[in-house]
Amino acid sequence: MSLSQNSQLLVSALEAIPLLNGRFEKIKLINVNSFNNEKRGCFSLVFSAHDIIEDAPVALKFYDIHPDLMNDDYRRACFRREHDILQILINKSRCLQLVSALSTFNLIIPFENGSEVTLPCEYFAVEWINNDIDDYFYRQENFDPLDKLQLFNELTLAIEALHRHEVFHRDLKPDNLRQYQDALKRIVVAIDLGTAARFSSGAIQQRYQHNVGAPAYAAPEAIIGLAGHRKLAPYTDCYALGCMLYELFNRDIFYRALLARNPRCHAIYACMSMELQGITNEDEKLKAWKQAIGKFSSGIEPVHIDAPGNTVPPGITSLLNEVLRLLTHIDYSKRPINLGWVRARIGATIKILKHEKLYQKRLASSREMRLKRMEKQQRKINSLHKFVSYRNNYANE
Template identity: 30%
Template sequence: MYNDESQLYFDFDDYSDGESVCQEDLNFCAVQAIKNASAILDRFENLELLSVLEHENKIKKIDGHSSFVFRAVDSVTDKKVVLKCLDPLFSQRIAGISDIDTDIDYEKLFEWEDKILFELKNNRHTPSVIGRLSRAPVLIEAGGKTFSHTLSYIAIENLNIELKKAFFDNSSPSLLKYAKRLRLFCQILNAVCSVHGGGVFHRDLKPSNLMAKSGRQKDGVVLIDFASSCAEKNIREKIRLYPEKWHGTEGYASPEILCGLPPENELASAQDMYSLGCMLYELFGCRTFKQKLYETNPGYIETLENCRVYPNDGNSFAERLEVFNSYLDEFSRSVRPVALGDEADVPSFIKQEIDLVIQRFTSFDWRKRPCKEDFPEIRRKLFCLSKVMENTHLRSEFKRRKSLHKKRLIEKSAVRLVSAMPKTEA
């Protein structure tokens, strides 16, 4: 099958000179190759591409994704599964083709995620693994040539509820809707606490990495995409594979990461806490937490630079962390906490309580953020707030006061308009 001279080793360097093939074309060729690979078709049927934009034989992946994700049917069990396939461009790590970070070994990250999911196989807040990391030969036809490539893929259970739809949604706001979102956040806390209890820290928590499954309501939120995760020492020694470089999402990155410290050891948990605070804000707001943070603190980038830690600031992680903590003591008080403001249409006393939780999770000083031992208290507080917002009398009274307030604003506006009109002589 691979003896023909035209079947070359998969190498996109052929497109680096002369007439180039665009990223979307390469994506389309890779996806078609995966769908037609005999090793894939022997086990899976009806592959449906997810998490991309498709148009006229061109495929544009969502920014930052190093994998193609398919929904398929397992021909053995006849159940729907999800196939996560490493993009050949990322597995080859070829510079000059796209903005791929060539310092990251994506094959190693893919293998790490497979082993972490297996380590957490009994955790109901992580996806069940249907098929461990496998590799299959594929033929990719692009630019009139045929390339051979070994594809890495993982099969996990099909999770059909995307919880990211609950974020950044201010359409038809109501207290009942916000109460449900607080309960959702409590379930997110449960999932994170459960994974931390298993010795694993996600380090890339964001709305798109939160899923659920019909019929598994009792299990609640399921965390996906553990490629950026880290684990406690005993798990690392057991797996004997550990990605050295963090590659999470900058919009949910904690200040210590942006200041040059890797989210390891005690900072791994602190990173997850910060991401949780960002998401709690985004459940009530229509903008990202990062946008509001930079708006609230015009000098935020300068503060980050003042706290930046460099490799020569110490001979070990502990020494550099000590230097960073000294910077926090000096500069962290200059960062103003983010508040919901008018973006969340809830009573002010509830808004103040939610603001306090957000500010605790997103504290610039990692030492002031909660730990998993604080979760029961935080859950109780948020659950009580959700019960208050579900109260029929409160919702009716809040609606009446909003209507009255709107009427008064209209009346005041009309009075100002009349007073501003020129008076005519009789």
């Protein structure tokens, strides 16, 4: 979506203001592509700023005043729900932190006749986490498998932290994850909770039929019309986590790999979707989906992590395939929402690689010592040869 005139007025006003709310300065829009004026994100304008009270960078999230969004009750409710969820996560480890509560900036719009109108603009501030994890996916060949597995373990901990507080992200992808260093430890945090929900979150819109989050990371049940079902929310996060595991070791994205392995995938999804037609009750719809899984799921072959060109060390392939198969299982009930199980399996692969590294290090050291011994022996032999040669020459004289 391009920036509207309303949005451009808001951006100009904020970037020109010396101090917002007595604490935020140096405000700069960051979620719009400067080349084509296209905005990233569904309903927010995101600005970087400096908080003079905390002396720290922050992100300011404004509800976009695009004319198409001004009276969109659903999107505005999602924006406010994100703020409410962030309040629940205050002081919770590995969770994005709210810096300033929901506030209103009054945008003054003057007219040529001297009159003016005031447009209220809602916003809140969250902590700024600068370091993304994109390179691990787009330049994966530059990273050691052990480092990628340790990153994935951190991704799992980040999602586990949200789930511990009954918060389900529903839009997990590399773009929505950031990392920072705490002493010598890397911490990953999930950002952009605009589509997040809790078990207790009431439905904003009844019979929501659209996909939630990025289609490439969306679980089958979300694609066919069950994206808003609260019981399925933790399982959809697990599916996206599995997609990212695949993409840490393969150049292709998981979604394309799934279609390549299952050319009739969309047709099967369409058949499964038809099983839900005409059902409005959420519990009945879920029951119908379970029946559809029983009828059609055998037609979907699982994706293997060791696809052509993969960077998975051979010794851990079977373990990672087990994790990938269950995280991305078409039957949501087979996915391990107990993410401790996932971390245990990833921990096992990390131990294997560490032991292999240690073995290779010892082997290299042993070879080096053997080479030094051989060189030492060769020097002794050479010295002996020189001595014998010298003695023979002396005797002949």
